[in-house]
Amino acid sequence: MPKQSPIPDELDKPFYDACNAERLVAQYCTSCRRYQFPPRPRCIRCGKDTAVEWRPLSGRGRIISRVVVYDTPTSSLIPGQPFNVAAIALDDEPEIIMLSHLPGTPVDQVPVGAAVEVIFETTPATGQKVPEWRVIA
Amino acid sequence: MPHPVVPREWFRNKEGLGLWEGRGKVVATGVGTSPTARRWDEKPETSMGALTILAIRKAIADAGIAPEEIDGLVLTPESTTGISKDPNTPPPPGWEKHFKMASFPQAGITRGDIDWLLLNMPELKNVKFMMNGPICMSVSFVAAAEAVARGLTKTCLVARGWHNLAGRYYVGVGASALNTASGRFKYSSIWGLPACGTTAMVFEEYCRKYGKSHDQMANFVVTSRRNGLMNPDGYYSQHRPEMITVEDYLTARWIAKPANIYDNDLPIMAALAVVFTTPERARDHKQKPVYILSHGQTRPESMGVVPTLEQWERSTDRMGRILYEGAGVGPDDLDFENMYDGFTLFHQFHLEGLRYAARGEKRGYALDLYETDISIEGPNPVSPSGGNNGNGRTRWWNHRDSILQLQGRSPSQIRKKAEIGVSGAPMPDSCDALIWSAKPPV
Numbered sequence: 362m363p364k365q366s367p368i369p370d371e372l373d374k375p376f377y378d379a380c381n382a383e384r385l386v387a388q389y390c391t392s393c394r395r396y397q398f399p400p401r402p403r404c405i406r407c408g409k410d411t412a413v414e415w416r417p418l419s420g421r422g423r424i425i426s427r428v429v430v431y432d433t434p435t436s437s438l439i440p441g442q443p444f445n446v447a448a449i450a451l452d453d454e455p456e457i458i459m460l461s462h463l464p465g466t467p468v469d470q471v472p473v474g475a476a477v478e479v480i481f482e483t484t485p486a487t488g489q490k491v492p493e494w495r496v497i498a
Numbered sequence: 499m500p501h502p503v504v505p506r507e508w509f510r511n512k513e514g515l516g517l518w519e520g521r522g523k524v525v526a527t528g529v530g531t532s533p534t535a536r537r538w539d540e541k542p543e544t545s546m547g548a549l550t551i552l553a554i555r556k557a558i559a560d561a562g563i564a565p566e567e568i569d570g571l572v573l574t575p576e577s578t579t580g581i582s583k584d585p586n587t588p589p590p591p592g593w594e595k596h597f598k599m600a601s602f603p604q605a606g607i608t609r610g611d612i613d614w615l616l617l618n619m620p621e622l623k624n625v626k627f628m629m630n631g632p633i634c635m636s637v638s639f640v641a642a643a644e645a646v647a648r649g650l651t652k653t654c655l656v657a658r659g660w661h662n663l664a665g666r667y668y669v670g671v672g673a674s675a676l677n678t679a680s681g682r683f684k685y686s687s688i689w690g691l692p693a694c695g696t697t698a699m700v701f702e703e704y705c706r707k708y709g710k711s712h713d714q715m716a717n718f719v720v721t722s723r724r725n726g727l728m729n730p731d732g733y734y735s736q737h738r739p740e741m742i743t744v745e746d747y748l749t750a751r752w753i754a755k756p757a758n759i760y761d762n763d764l765p766i767m768a769a770l771a772v773v774f775t776t777p778e779r780a781r782d783h784k785q786k787p788v789y790i791l792s793h794g795q796t797r798p799e800s801m802g803v804v805p806t807l808e809q810w811e812r813s814t815d816r817m818g819r820i821l822y823e824g825a826g827v828g829p830d831d832l833d834f835e836n837m838y839d840g841f842t843l844f845h846q847f848h849l850e851g852l853r854y855a856a857r858g859e860k861r862g863y864a865l866d867l868y869e870t871d872i873s874i875e876g877p878n879p880v881s882p883s884g885g886n887n888g889n890g891r892t893r894w895w896n897h898r899d900s901i902l903q904l905q906g907r908s909p910s911q912i913r914k915k916a917e918i919g920v921s922g923a924p925m926p927d928s929c930d931a932l933i934w935s936a937k938p939p940v
Binding site: 362364365366367368370398399405406425426427428429430431432433434435436437438443444446448450456457458459460461462469473484485486487491 | 667668669674675676677678679680682684685686687688689690691692693695698699700702703706751752753754755756757799802803804805806807808809
């Protein structure tokens with residue numbers, strides 16, 4: 362699936378730099394002791410910006426839901442319709458949800474509840490890598 | 499000139515606040531609705547601004563008051579949820595012959611603006627209180643309710659217009675057409691979810707948890723369309739007056755399975771205005787006053803790219819508790835619910851958070867309720883307005899109908915006596931809602 366290439370900004374550069382090194386990281390609030398993603402200037406719970414730091418994640422998760430997209434707005438993905446989009450709850454923080462096309466999983470056969478692990482996919486426009494997920498057999 | 503937005507201190511977004519201090523001090527009377535259209539035809543007289551002016555004049559006439567009596571105006575300036583134009587884009591030729599120009603060229607076209615309205619409505623000569631209720635008209639209703647209750651305005655207009663330009667919503671245009679992604683949506687947009695995708699995901703999670711299915715939505719969608727077709731002001735009754743069937747719903751094309759085309763609301767052109775005032779002043783208004791008993795707010799707490807079922811259930815549960823605490827009523831007091839439905843697949847989160855027609859159940863009962871008699875003739879009317887699903891995307895048909903129901907003049911009037919109802923919008927985790935009553939609180 363030829364994804365759009367995300368353009369990093371000052372806030373999320375550490376996340377995308379880590380992706381290029383094939384590491385998954387997320388912001389962690391040392392005050393609230395919880396992760397958050399997408400990146401934000403401060404903790405969305407306590408509001409502190411000084412307590413937020415980047416920490417590595419295990420790269421493991423679980424599929425909690427899925428849809429099959431038949432009418433995407435994204436031009437580059439239209440030729441590949443229909444396609445899966447799964448919601449991945451991270452083992453490190455189950456309320457953090459990331460999305461995935463689940464490469465290798467047939468359309469409409471997403472095994473909800475299955476364990477997944479992160480892989481990294483290169484996006485064509487800039488070469489920026491992004492996290493993807495595959496089902497662990 | 500920038501106008502203030504509703505202060506956060508006015509929000510009732512936590513429990514333990516007790517009865518709302520404005521309870522019984524604010525009423526709605528006049529209602530004005532513009533004609534609808536699918537898309538703007540680029541004529542000044544059918545612009546979003548023109549429709550808003552028309553709705554305001556109709557609301558004032560409906561209330562039976564003089565324009566000079568209006569001393570407040572609360573507006574939701576955003577007039578689309580789709581892609582729109584830069585505020586400095588020049589207006590179409592001839593625009594200036596119809597309207598006076600405000601500080602930015604797109605005022606009255608792709609964005610509402612209080613100054614533009616007042617420039618072009620010279621009859622509103624006594625407006626002193628001005629405020630924006632951003633994003634959703636629900637916010638403007640709350641702002642106006644608080645403003646009247648606090649004595650900042652005696653007779654206040656609440657208004658919102660919607661525009662819809664040519665072309666498909668988002669599909670293959672703007673950021674969607676690029677091979678790169680920037681801004682806050684890049685964490686989700688690169689996976690190509692359509693607007694309903696997030697809701698479809700949480701709905702799927704809901705069905706899996708409670709053993710429900712998408713097919714169980716059919717009666718809700720069909721009943722909503724039926725209710726909407728009773729409304730002479732709705733888009734479908736004016737332009738596509740065909741009823742849909744259960745079979746239509748069950749065989750409809752998918753957008754993001756399990757969301758099909760009927761689970762998505764149709765963007766339209768339309769405007770609504772409502773008159774809020776004090777009970778004392780309402781004695782001189784033509785329409786019966788509808789009391790606001792309370793209001794409540796929730797805002798997103800999502801930690802991930804998309805929300806989870808647990809978050810939406812937690813958020814709508816909190817909304818129910820906040821509303822009932824502020825109003826001094828409970829779920830059994832509701833004669834109808836008009837919570838938001840655009841997308842249909844999240845309506846049940848609002849409904850269950852309020853424990854509407856719950857009969858002791860807490861969660862996972864709404865799709866079973868949908869398969870019972872939820873019509874306006876039945877014991878548990880669900881979305882009697884028809885909502886966005888039955889009338890087109892505005893996020894205000896539900897509020898409008900709550901007022902009309904309690905005045906006894908809704909085009910889809912429920913058969914049982916309507917004394918207390920609720921409406922709110924938009925999302926399960928980002929909602930402003932109000933409890934309305936035909937009678938003053940005791």
